[in-house]
Amino acid sequence: MEINFTHKQSAHCENGVVSNLMRYNGFEVSEPMVFGIGSGLLFCYLPFLKVNHAPVVTYRALPGTIFKRFAKRTGVKIKREKFNSPQKAKARLDENLEKNNPVGLQVGVYSLVYFPEEYRFHFNAHNMVVYGKKDGRYLISDPVMEEVTSLSEKELEKVRFAKGAFAPKGHMYYPIQFPEKLELKKAIVKGIKHTCKDMTAPVPIVGVKAIRKIAKLIRKWPEKKGIKTANHYLGQIVRMQEEIGTGGGGFRYIYGAFLQEASKVLENEQLSLLSKEITQIGDLWRDFAVDASRIYKNRSATKDAYNKVADQLAIIADKEEAFFKKLKKAV
Amino acid sequence: MKKNEVPQDKSNLESANIKEMYYAVDENGEYTTELSTGWDPKTIALNNAIKDIEERTEKARQKVLQNTTSPIEYYMELHKMDIGILASYVGMWTWRVKRHFKPSVFKKLNKKTLQKYADIFEVSIEQLKDIDK
Numbered sequence: 001m002e003i004n005f006t007h008k009q010s011a012h013c014e015n016g017v018v019s020n021l022m023r024y025n026g027f028e029v030s031e032p033m034v035f036g037i038g039s040g041l042l043f044c045y046l047p048f049l050k051v052n053h054a055p056v057v058t059y060r061a062l063p064g065t066i067f068k069r070f071a072k073r074t075g076v077k078i079k080r081e082k083f084n085s086p087q088k089a090k091a092r093l094d095e096n097l098e099k100n101n102p103v104g105l106q107v108g109v110y111s112l113v114y115f116p117e118e119y120r121f122h123f124n125a126h127n128m129v130v131y132g133k134k135d136g137r138y139l140i141s142d143p144v145m146e147e148v149t150s151l152s153e154k155e156l157e158k159v160r161f162a163k164g165a166f167a168p169k170g171h172m173y174y175p176i177q178f179p180e181k182l183e184l185k186k187a188i189v190k191g192i193k194h195t196c197k198d199m200t201a202p203v204p205i206v207g208v209k210a211i212r213k214i215a216k217l218i219r220k221w222p223e224k225k226g227i228k229t230a231n232h233y234l235g236q237i238v239r240m241q242e243e244i245g246t247g248g249g250g251f252r253y254i255y256g257a258f259l260q261e262a263s264k265v266l267e268n269e270q271l272s273l274l275s276k277e278i279t280q281i282g283d284l285w286r287d288f289a290v291d292a293s294r295i296y297k298n299r300s301a302t303k304d305a306y307n308k309v310a311d312q313l314a315i316i317a318d319k320e321e322a323f324f325k326k327l328k329k330a331v
Numbered sequence: 332m333k334k335n336e337v338p339q340d341k342s343n344l345e346s347a348n349i350k351e352m353y354y355a356v357d358e359n360g361e362y363t364t365e366l367s368t369g370w371d372p373k374t375i376a377l378n379n380a381i382k383d384i385e386e387r388t389e390k391a392r393q394k395v396l397q398n399t400t401s402p403i404e405y406y407m408e409l410h411k412m413d414i415g416i417l418a419s420y421v422g423m424w425t426w427r428v429k430r431h432f433k434p435s436v437f438k439k440l441n442k443k444t445l446q447k448y449a450d451i452f453e454v455s456i457e458q459l460k461d462i463d464k
Contacts (some may be wrong), residue, residue: 011364013351032354032362052380110411116347118381122416146350148368164416167356232383235376242373244351248332253354255422279356283332293372331401 002132005102007141009150011247011254012060013127014145015040016143018067020129021175022076024102024209026184035095035185036258037073037191038066041251042198043320046212047167052121054236057214061198063106063125063166067173073187077177084171087141093138094129096174102141106171108162114142114149119244130156144244168174188262189331195255197329199320201271206229208321215313222306230306231296238289249282256282261329270330274323281319288312332356334365342369343377384411395462402438402462403428405454420451 005024008291010016015031018038035041039048039061046056060066071078081088084302089319109115116219132139137150151159155186214237221230256279263271288309295305334355344351350366357377375412392398407417418425430436431444442456449459458464 009352011354053383095461104377116343116349118343118377121411144349146348163419164412167419210337222411232379235379238372238376239380242370242376244349248337248353248355248367253332253362256356257354263380276360280334286332288374292354293375297375 001042001100002134002139003100003102005129005131005141006142007129007131009144009146011144012040012245012251014063014066014125015116015254017129018070020143021102021143025178026174027178029182030257030261032067032254033184033188033261034070034298035066035251035254036195037187038068038070038260039191039194039198040066041195041255043207043210043250044214045205047205051123051165052236054233055236055238056219057210058243058247064171067104070187071175071192072239073190074182075179075182076175078173080171080173082171084169086161086170089160089172090157091151093172094133096172097130097133101174102172103130104129105160105170106168107159108168108174110165111155111158113146113151113155118158122162122164124162124164124168126159156158159276173240176287183315184265187242188266192327192331195322199324200328208324209316211313211320215310215317217308218306218313222303224313234306234309235296238292241285251284252278252282252285266331268330271327274327277323277326278311281316281323284312284319286317288316334363337365337367338370339367340371340374342367342374344369348371360405392462398434400432401434403437403448404432405462406448406454406459410452417451419456421447 004021008020010031011021012031012035015034018034019029019031043058044058044062046058049056065274067078081092093103105128107126107128110120110122111128112126114121124251129141130138131141135151138156140149141153142149148207160168162168199310202206203209204213207273218234221233225233242248247254256275259271259275259278263269291312295309332353332384333396334357337353337355348366352364353367355365373453380395388405391400391405395402395405414425414428418428421428431440445456445459449456452459
């Protein structure tokens with residue numbers, strides 16, 4: 001069977017799944033709107049976790065939280081299921097497809113066959129929609145792909161039951177109840193306030209404080225860890241910032257698009273100006289990536305070069321702090 | 332970022348026919364989206380990460396040949412895993428997996444345990460025991 005589902009590519013997978021599932025159910029909500037209402041923007045340093053033998057920073061909220069917050073703030077109810085047994089997970093998926101209900105799935109990327117080999121790491125927070133089954137293959141709408149694709153039963157089971165950090169355990173989710181009319185105004189304000197609170201939180205590993213912390217660490221890495229490791233760590237920060245699904249600039253551009261749209265919905269001219277400001281901050285993040293890449297490309301950088309990119313991050317931290325304080329007052 | 336500044340560098344995305352979506356502003360300052368074929372700073376970071384994994388794998392291979400580690404460590408590196416990820420795939424504590432890196436312990440592993448590892452690495456038990464097969 002095949003459900004009449006419209007696939008639309010998005011920058012980020014979770015926003016895209018939510019936006020596409022909402023559209024299927026008759027509500028047109030853009031990707032940036034989902035991201036903004038769901039308070040997707042973040043900066044967080046996770047000192048206790050290592051991925052690919054390097055420390056982890058993230059530019060977005062934890063997997064699953066964007067949809068959770070979006071649903072709560074707009075009055076949508078979602079059903080979520082996790083499974084211990086792959087057979088049960090498959091049976092429940094088939095049941096839903098039988099009932100013409102497309103569902104969102106959390107999957108691991110490592111065994112995702114349609115991704116290029118080089119991009120397949122043990123990252124378990126990817127999202128996709130399954131919208132049918134044809135000749136024993138599941139029909140897949142993966143938001144970061146231009147076109148729809150398909151996976152065999154075995155291939156889908158493998159990505160649904162990938163292991164490691166954030167193991168999906170067959171995680172399946174779909175909206176089950178909707179409000180009569182989507183009330184965006186209040187939801188937008190709530191989403192913005194939450195992001196401002198997170199980004200200016202008095203915690204050393206969250207928000208602008210975490211950016212400053214990373215800047216400090218970068219200055220120390222070459223001496224403490226050696227050039228090779230320092231470059232490996234720096235590369236990982238850039239990869240997290242510009243990995244597929246960020247929309248560029250560590251999600252700052254998607255947030256800019258959100259503020260622009262929000263300024264029209266709320267008829268708040270100030271948000272439009274702030275959209276321009278976060279866009280410029282996004283450009284600074286990209287400048288940082290360019291300069292960082294010069295360091296790890298040459299593999300023989302001076303200590304000065306590390307200090308220079310650390311300075312860039314410190315400036316970004318100051319600008320973001322001022323930005324989120326202004327944004328908080330604007331709504 | 333302006334729409335016409337969205338990077339169109341060569342990258343390995345091309346091989347899989349993937350283009351990434353970016354948010355950027357058009358000439359009127361309105362946000363829109365544009366597809367990108369890749370961006371050099373990111374491609375270099377990714378290539379370095381892959382080179383790092385290749386180096387780790389080669390180092391593990393040499394260690395297996397010198398009999399200072401078991402093939403499990405080699406296959407773990409080959410599959411871009413660390414001990415934590417491998418342990419969660421086989422459903423054992425990390426210290427047990429680490430113990431299986433010892434060639435003397437590895438030799439004594441029963442068939443059931445070997446099969447578990449072999450399944451995860453998608454190789455036969457013969458290949459698991461001899462990495463050159």
